[in-house]
Amino acid sequence: MFLKSSSYTSIYRTISVLITTLVVLSACAAPVSKSEFNDPYESQNRKMHEFNKGLDRALVGPTAKGYGFITPPLIIHIVGNVAGFLGLPGQAVNNVLQGDIKGLRQTVSRFAVNSLTFGLGDLATDAGIPDNNADFGQTLHVWKFRQGVYHELPLLGPSTERDTIGFIIDTALNPTNFILPSGTDGMGLTFGILDRLGDRNQYSDVIEDTLYNSEDSYATARSLYLQNRNFKLNGGVTEDSLEDPFADF
Amino acid sequence: MQISKKLNRRVFLAGISAAVAATAMPSAGFALTKAAAEKLINNLSSDIFKIINSGKSETAMYRDFDRVFAKYAAVDAIARTCLGPPWRSANASQKKAYTAAFRAYISRKYGKRFREFIGSKITVTSAKAVKSGVLVKSVVKFKGSAPFTVDWQVFERNGKRQMFDLYIEGISMIKTEREEIGSMLDRSGGKIDKLVARLNKAG
Numbered sequence A: 001m002f003l004k005s006s007s008y009t010s011i012y013r014t015i016s017v018l019i020t021t022l023v024v025l026s027a028c029a030a031p032v033s034k035s036e037f038n039d040p041y042e043s044q045n046r047k048m049h050e051f052n053k054g055l056d057r058a059l060v061g062p063t064a065k066g067y068g069f070i071t072p073p074l075i076i077h078i079v080g081n082v083a084g085f086l087g088l089p090g091q092a093v094n095n096v097l098q099g100d101i102k103g104l105r106q107t108v109s110r111f112a113v114n115s116l117t118f119g120l121g122d123l124a125t126d127a128g129i130p131d132n133n134a135d136f137g138q139t140l141h142v143w144k145f146r147q148g149v150y151h152e153l154p155l156l157g158p159s160t161e162r163d164t165i166g167f168i169i170d171t172a173l174n175p176t177n178f179i180l181p182s183g184t185d186g187m188g189l190t191f192g193i194l195d196r197l198g199d200r201n202q203y204s205d206v207i208e209d210t211l212y213n214s215e216d217s218y219a220t221a222r223s224l225y226l227q228n229r230n231f232k233l234n235g236g237v238t239e240d241s242l243e244d245p246f247a248d249f
Numbered sequence B: 001m002q003i004s005k006k007l008n009r010r011v012f013l014a015g016i017s018a019a020v021a022a023t024a025m026p027s028a029g030f031a032l033t034k035a036a037a038e039k040l041i042n043n044l045s046s047d048i049f050k051i052i053n054s055g056k057s058e059t060a061m062y063r064d065f066d067r068v069f070a071k072y073a074a075v076d077a078i079a080r081t082c083l084g085p086p087w088r089s090a091n092a093s094q095k096k097a098y099t100a101a102f103r104a105y106i107s108r109k110y111g112k113r114f115r116e117f118i119g120s121k122i123t124v125t126s127a128k129a130v131k132s133g134v135l136v137k138s139v140v141k142f143k144g145s146a147p148f149t150v151d152w153q154v155f156e157r158n159g160k161r162q163m164f165d166l167y168i169e170g171i172s173m174i175k176t177e178r179e180e181i182g183s184m185l186d187r188s189g190g191k192i193d194k195l196v197a198r199l200n201k202a203g
Helices: A008-027 A042-070 A073-097 A101-115 A136-142 A161-173 A187-202 A204-213 A217-234 B002-029 B034-052 B058-072 B075-083 B092-115 B173-187 B192-201
Strands: A150-153 A157-160 B121-130 B133-141 B148-157 B160-168
Touching: A042 A150, A042 A187, A042 A204, A042 A217, A073 A101, A073 A136, A073 A161, A073 A187, A136 A161, A136 A217, A150 A161, A150 A217, A157 A161, A157 A217, A187 A204, A204 A217, A204 B092, A217 B173, B034 B058, B034 B092, B034 B121, B034 B133, B034 B148, B034 B160, B058 B092, B075 B092, B075 B160, B075 B173, B092 B173, B092 B192, B160 B173, B173 B192
Parallel strands: none
Antiparallel strands: A150 A157, B121 B133, B133 B148, B148 B160
């Protein structure tokens, strides 16, 4: 996905293929799932989960810890800021597609304020301008596309059909992934990957608790992902999702 | 003409008083107000932060968390909800043993999570009435990083205000633990006694 600046046509071809796929996917009925989640491919997903765990144990975890060990905290922090900054143009596109004026204003303000530091600092958060993290999976939700089935992707982990398509489109849509001057193309992705390693290192306690200490790490990861995702899509905890303290079993 | 005008006015006035009564009802009818729920969460979070910043050893902190959990939360209702239908088939002593093991397990597990809040600040931002009580929203801010949301579900039972569930960035403690305890029970062959033994070792 390291796209060259000369490959506009191929990007648009990719996008049109994806949109066609999307329409086809949303038209066909998904198989019925046994669990409370829409997870009809659970057995395949579990195999992918084991693969991802192996990858984390052998490669991603150690790499992240190595990165965390040799890199001064300040640099890791700056990398996180730059990754967030480079994501803002794509985020603005999603704000527009969702018709979210308030979100767009936030994104543009963040970009303007953080430009003062060339994206190295995050003055915007300190100034109380929140990051709305709009993404294309969310845009599809706003456009009333169904969430589709749950699946676990290689390396990237938990997702849903809608979020996977969203991720691919976001990657293709983000201008910082391909239209920067030659030699620096792919910068958005590079910082994105470093940022993920930084997160893997920073949150290693929570991540390792989930992956290696929970009773059924596949089920836990699925539950955590979908709960957090629905929280983002619904803009908070909804009344319908609350448990009943008086439920009698 | 005259009669119908009078009648209309009477109907109108009756309508207004009904509307006033209806809006006044929630605060008069429900004993748990938003302000009271917010106060509970303010006290609870300040107790949690006192423990985090106390500099005590891990085990001493878990003991303190256990006390706070028992003081503010509806431990029995939480434990029962996390076990679900198997609760019904357990006998009284199993229920008691399970609830005690669950309480200690949550104190260890969430105590560990809360320790990551060191250096942050929590602020209650709003509250809204929901069908089973009040949902209190708070924001945890770390210096130089994005804030995150913690929602607290508060309800009232026998005149006592208690915390029922908490959501960290939308992730519910009860939903997550129900999944975990369900898996533990599966691995215990559906036996409550084995589940209790497992719980004592987990977290």
